[in-house]
Structure formats: C-alpha cells, structure tokens
Amino acid sequence: MFRHALLATAALVVAGAAPQGQVWAQTAPRLSVTIYNDNLALVQDQRDINLAAGRQKLEFKDVSAAIRPETVSLSAPGLSVVEQNFDYDLLTPDKLMEKAVGQQVKIVRTNPGDGKETTETATVLAANEGVVLKIGDRIEVLRDDGVPTRVIFDKVPETLRARPTLSVTVEADKAGPAPATLSYLTTGLSWKADYVAMFDEAKGALDLQGWITLGNQSGTAFVDAETQLVAGRVNTLANGGYQQPNRAMQQAGTESSDRERIADYYLYPLPHRTTIAANQNKQVGFLSAQGVAARKVYEIREGWFASQAEPKAATVAIQFSNAKLAGLGDQLPAGVMRVYMRDKAGDPKFIGENAVGHTPAGSELSIRTGDAFDVTSQATLVSDTKVSKTRSRYEMKYLVRNARPQPVTVELRQGGLWRDGAVKAESLASRRIDARTLGWSVPVPANGETTLTFTVETGW
Known part of the structure; x- marks a missing residue:
C-alpha cells in the first residue's frame, strides 16, 4: 500500500525515450465506426502511410484498448503482413x-x-x-x-506503451506513400435506443421521441468518425446464450420501412461525423412522431388456477402500434421506453418505464408502466375436479374492483391450459390468446366491482 500512496504523489523522471517504430503519415484519417448492440464495434481506419522498401515495422497508436487482436486486418497495395503484436501493457507509475x-x-x-x-x-x-x-x-x-x-x-521499457499500440511487421514491394486500411473488431463500444413517450389519455395519443445512446468504454477516443449503428442481434460466440424475450411486443408486425439494411439488420447512420470520447455516453435523436394512437389498459395475468389470500393490483400499460396507419410506421431498435403524462398544471410527470426489444414495424406493443392503485383483482379456486388420469376441471372466480371515479376495462389473462384445454362455462365471453392462455375483457363500473366466473377442462 506504501507504493500506491507514494507513486500517486511522487514525480517520476525518465532519462531516456522508448524506441519508436514507423507510424502513420500525418494525413487526415478517414475513420469509420460501425457499432452493434451487443458490446461490439467494427473500426475501419483509412490513411496514407510512407513505406520503405522491404521488411519494416509499423506502429498504430490509439487503437482501442479492448481490441480483439485476432480480427485485425491491414491492407495496402504491395504490402504483406509478416507479424502483428498488440501492446496493451500501458505506462503507469x-x-x-x-x-x-x-x-x-x-x-x-x-x-x-x-x-x-x-x-x-x-x-x-x-x-x-x-x-x-x-x-x-x-x-x-x-x-x-x-x-x-x-x-x-534511465528509460521506458520497450514493452510499456503510453497508449494502446498495434505493431505490425510488414513486407513492402516498394518505397513511397500508399493508401492503407486498418480494420478490427473491438468490445467496449455499444449503443441502445432510449424513448421518451408523452401520453395524453384524454386524446388517446402519445408523442414519441427516440434517442440513440452511444457508450464508449473501450479506453480510446474515436475522433471525427463516420458512425453508423446496426440494429439487430448479430451472432457471436460471446452472445450465444439465452436471449431475453421482447415482452413489450404483443404481436409482431409485417410492415417494411425505408431504412437502409445490411443482411437482416437495419442501419442507422449518424447524419454527421462525430467524436466518441472515451468513458462517454452520447445521445443523438433518430425518431420523432406526434399523435400516435394509444390507449391505457389494466392487465391481470395469472399463470395457474389457484386462490389468492389478498387482492392483487392490476398492471397499468400503454398500448400502441408502430404501424403506418397508427402514425408511426418505423421499426423500433431495442432499448428503454419511458412514459410521461402531464398533470393539471401541464407539467410532465414520469409514470414508468419498460424495456423494448427489437420490434419490426406494424407490431402491437404494451408498455407496462407500473401497478394500479385503485384497480384490483382477487382469484378464488372454487373447485378442482379430476376428470380422468390426464384431465382436470377447474372452476374459477375473479372479483375485480375499481375505486376510480371512472369505469375501466380490465384485460384478464389466464394461463395454465394444456393440450385440448376447453372452456365449459363462463360469465363473459373469452378469447384464445395463445395455446395456453385465455383472455377476457372485464368491464368494471366506477366505484364498483365485477365478478368473472369460468370453468375450464385441460389435460396433458
């Protein structure tokens, strides 16, 4: 511990200098950065270099400290690569x-x-x-x-570098200037979308603003770079595990948009060159839509047939579509959507947020903002009857209450159906949401309650 305290305050003087290899010529770089969602970026740096004939060593300073050395590619006319080394042992006291x-x-x-x-x-x-x-x-x-x-x-050891440095031993056919391109993959760069939604319940509409948030934890600044973003999940060995489902998307869309694509991914080029500083988050607007049709809903979701000892608060969600007819007509890259509403004084107030996965245009979304204070549900398992070895009959009762001065409709979802599940009786008409889920739209009067009953048979 004495060493850390001392070296933080003492002056270190180096009598000599480290040997230098050949470096980039001092011409303006043509730097481009392509950033993916999963902590990955492709860096392409085009410059003119001055070459000597024969074998020589080139040094590229200020490459990403999180570079993946096995992905480095250097190309120039009449140039072949003999060996490359990435020196990331940085000079510190x-x-x-x-x-x-x-x-x-x-x-x-x-x-x-x-x-x-x-x-x-x-x-x-x-x-x-x-x-x-x-x-x-x-x-x-x-x-x-x-x-x-x-x-x-006396000197700086040759293995220590003031900045992350890529050294490449090359063989050149002839001397002189040559255009060269250095490209590599690096971690530490990522992006996501952040959305701000202003919901107007009375008008049944929301205004949506989309922001691209860039993050740079690579240890290196990328100055005046042409930047484009790739929306979609590119398969790599690092992200080959479980993918979080897009729970905000209720129904996938079938619409196309005018955005540029590469393979099966969407490209979002930034309109101007930008500097992505090290340890920085940068936001750039990419989406703005007003008057998108939207509505507030109350949801109750149950995964099995069981009684509840206490009432359960309904979930509040804002539902809308990113279809053209709804006023949006654009796909939504993965990110976080934050929802606001204006109070009586007209000031915006935050009411909740939800994660949004990559969502194609024309989809139906449900952004869950929190739990309702005044809308509750309590389930009662009235009976559980064994019909056969593989089938059972469940009789359920839901008491849905509303303490608001306005009537509400609660969307109740009942899971737990298995093969050949069927409704035998119900007090309100249901609809099949998916293979295992039934849905009811339960109207509840102002300051009142509604009882939903149903009987289902299911087996396995």
Whole structure:
C-alpha cells in the first residue's frame, strides 16, 4: 500500500525515450465506426502511410484498448503482413516500478526544512505490495512519509506503451506513400435506443421521441468518425446464450420501412461525423412522431388456477402500434421506453418505464408502466375436479374492483391450459390468446366491482 500512496504523489523522471517504430503519415484519417448492440464495434481506419522498401515495422497508436487482436486486418497495395503484436501493457507509475525490479534507479529526496536534495542509487528488489529497495548495505521500503521524493529511471521499457499500440511487421514491394486500411473488431463500444413517450389519455395519443445512446468504454477516443449503428442481434460466440424475450411486443408486425439494411439488420447512420470520447455516453435523436394512437389498459395475468389470500393490483400499460396507419410506421431498435403524462398544471410527470426489444414495424406493443392503485383483482379456486388420469376441471372466480371515479376495462389473462384445454362455462365471453392462455375483457363500473366466473377442462 506504501507504493500506491507514494507513486500517486511522487514525480517520476525518465532519462531516456522508448524506441519508436514507423507510424502513420500525418494525413487526415478517414475513420469509420460501425457499432452493434451487443458490446461490439467494427473500426475501419483509412490513411496514407510512407513505406520503405522491404521488411519494416509499423506502429498504430490509439487503437482501442479492448481490441480483439485476432480480427485485425491491414491492407495496402504491395504490402504483406509478416507479424502483428498488440501492446496493451500501458505506462503507469506502478508498471514502471514493476519493470525496474532487479535494476538500478535513482532516489531523490528533498529536505522539507532547507530544500536540499539528496540523491542515492538504489536497486529495486520487489514491487509487489510495496517497493523494496537496496541502498548500499541497507534494505529500505519506499513509503510516503511526507518527505518529497522522486524516482528517476534511465528509460521506458520497450514493452510499456503510453497508449494502446498495434505493431505490425510488414513486407513492402516498394518505397513511397500508399493508401492503407486498418480494420478490427473491438468490445467496449455499444449503443441502445432510449424513448421518451408523452401520453395524453384524454386524446388517446402519445408523442414519441427516440434517442440513440452511444457508450464508449473501450479506453480510446474515436475522433471525427463516420458512425453508423446496426440494429439487430448479430451472432457471436460471446452472445450465444439465452436471449431475453421482447415482452413489450404483443404481436409482431409485417410492415417494411425505408431504412437502409445490411443482411437482416437495419442501419442507422449518424447524419454527421462525430467524436466518441472515451468513458462517454452520447445521445443523438433518430425518431420523432406526434399523435400516435394509444390507449391505457389494466392487465391481470395469472399463470395457474389457484386462490389468492389478498387482492392483487392490476398492471397499468400503454398500448400502441408502430404501424403506418397508427402514425408511426418505423421499426423500433431495442432499448428503454419511458412514459410521461402531464398533470393539471401541464407539467410532465414520469409514470414508468419498460424495456423494448427489437420490434419490426406494424407490431402491437404494451408498455407496462407500473401497478394500479385503485384497480384490483382477487382469484378464488372454487373447485378442482379430476376428470380422468390426464384431465382436470377447474372452476374459477375473479372479483375485480375499481375505486376510480371512472369505469375501466380490465384485460384478464389466464394461463395454465394444456393440450385440448376447453372452456365449459363462463360469465363473459373469452378469447384464445395463445395455446395456453385465455383472455377476457372485464368491464368494471366506477366505484364498483365485477365478478368473472369460468370453468375450464385441460389435460396433458
């Protein structure tokens, strides 16, 4: 711990400089970055380089610190790659001291009383959890004891870099300038969509604003880059596991939009070149729609036939379609949708948020914003009868109550049906939502209640 405290305050002086390889020529780069949803980006850097004939070493500084070296590709006319190395051991006080183990350094201490400096030559014995030095015949632990101290090194080790550096050994047919393209995949760059929805319940409409949020945790800034985003899940070995379902999408759409595609993904190019700074989140608008038809609904979802000891609050959701006829007509990349409503004074108030998966145009969406305060349901299993070895009959009763001064309709979903499940009796007409789910639209009067009863038979 002494080492960390000291090196954070002491000045480190390097007498020499690290050897330099050939670098990019000083021409304006043509940098493009293609960012995918799953913590992945393709970087393509086009520049003119000055080549010597024969074998030589090129160094590319400021590549991503999270580069995937196995994906690097360097191409130029008359150029062949012999070997490439990615040096990510960055120059820090700790690393510099670690590399000096077994070597001599100079320790310069300043007397706080008279300002006189004392210089001693020391051999670094260890730099693990503190720096251990041999000075003459004594062993000393370098520590932060309030005495101003500098450590002077002869040079920077060749393996330490001030910035992440890709070094490539190449063979060139001839000397002279040549246009070259360096491309690689990197992690640490990602993007998602963020949506702001202003819902007007009285008008049955919402205004929707879409933002692209870029995140850069790659350790490197990408300056003045042509940037485009890919919406969709590109298969990689890193993301080959379970994919979270898109629970906001109630029904998939069948419409197309005018957005550019590549393979089965949509492209979202940013309109202007942009700088994506390291450790930065950047937002860019990409969608704006007003007056999209929408409605508020109350939902009750049950997965099995069982009684409830206490009433259960209904879920509140805002339902709308991103179809053209509904006023939107665009696919929605995965992200988070935040919903607001205006209070009596006209000020917007946040009422909830929900994740949205990649959603094709023309889909039906249900954005769940929270639980209702005044709308509840309580289930009672009236009877559970074994009809045969593989079939059972369930008689259910739902008491739905509404403490609001306006009537509401509650969308009740009952899961638990198996093969050959059938409704035998019901107080309200049901509809089949999917193979295992029944649905009822239950009208409940203002400050009142409605009882729904039904009997189903199901088997396996």
